[in-house]
Amino acid sequence: MAVSSESDRFTITSSRGDYEVVIEAGSFDRHMADRGGAEGGAPLICDARFAERFAPLAGDRLLPVEATEHNKTIETCAGLIAELRRMGVSRKDVATAVGGGIVQDLTTFTTSVYMRGIDWVYFPTTLLGMVDSCIGGKSAINVAGYKNLAGNFHPPKRIHIDPTFVASLAPDQRAGGLLEAAKICFARGDEALDAFLDAAARAGTDPAALTAAIRTSLLSKKWFIEVDEFDRNERLLLNFGHTFGHALESAVDFRINHGVAVGVGMMAAFAFARSKGLIGPAGETRIARLRDYTTGLLLTVDGLEETLRDASAERFLAAFASDKKHLRDAYVMVLPDAEGRLSRPQFPRNAAIDAAIIAANDSVIREIFR
Structure with a gap:
């Protein structure tokens, strides 16, 4: 063809x-x-x-x-x-x-x-x-x-x-796709994120820009899957936003699509990392573009605030704790470090960390809909 x-x-x-x-x-x-x-x-x-x-x-x-x-x-x-x-x-x-x-x-x-x-x-x-x-x-x-x-x-x-x-596609479906693409390009690096955000800003009216946004995301992911085909090292960074996002999907009985859940999950991951003092001034500067872009897209999703407020904290934590990416005695999360680069720190499974996880998820509503 x-x-x-x-x-x-x-x-x-x-x-x-x-x-x-x-x-x-x-x-x-x-x-x-x-x-x-x-x-x-x-x-x-x-x-x-x-x-x-x-x-x-x-x-x-x-x-x-x-x-x-x-x-x-x-x-x-x-x-x-x-x-x-x-x-x-x-x-x-x-x-x-x-x-x-x-x-x-x-x-x-x-x-x-x-x-x-x-x-x-x-x-x-x-x-x-x-x-x-x-x-x-x-x-x-x-x-x-x-x-x-x-x-x-x-x-x-x-x-x-x-x-x-x-x-x-409905607006929430478009938002979900763009959020996943932004996450991939953020994980790949500043050049990829810059190229994606430039194309995505014009994608709604310019077919060539839409193609460019799709291509940029796929070529960014291509690097991860070719250096780590079976999810053992670098590719695991693409789980950014997914641990919180998957738990949220379960807590709201899948009333939001996966991409939107990942967008909310990225915001929750930012909040958790900040609560643990992981992000330094340089990191805050680097994540600001992704955070602002994510917030803007999530605000286009009809009924999202009501759905998030309906989420069961008990179901959320149960789903979070059962995520297959964790270890038996530790949570493994993909979070930004002091420079805003993604890493995979571990946290003990205990009541204090559970409370911090729930608090980070709850903070997203205030952050987005303030």
């Missing part, structure tokens, strides 16, 4: 096999017309909201899924595996997935274990998927009420990003 310029096509190096990323407006419709709805006539796994649109193209090869956090489970994957078997899908078939992060997680896990692995192609339809989760190859599946407890690595063979999907 032709692309508009070389800068909109790049390759991710992976031990599981290199894979290509193509950013091109209008690529989705052309792909569907060329492929008849799915790569090589193989299954098309999609968000159920698109089922009616894709039914004429995919026919009985269509596998719609309800893209909700409560449906991102082992049981849903088992159902998809059974459907693939019913269709007679072989190891040589290539599945196509169309949807946001939940569809991606379900497809990654399902295609990785079906017949010990089949290839797949991905079209992210959410901005969060475009700027972040589409690369890296991770799946994250909820088990027994625990968020993202199971998962593995199985990247698609190719990713097509069509920025025209962004125009159809």
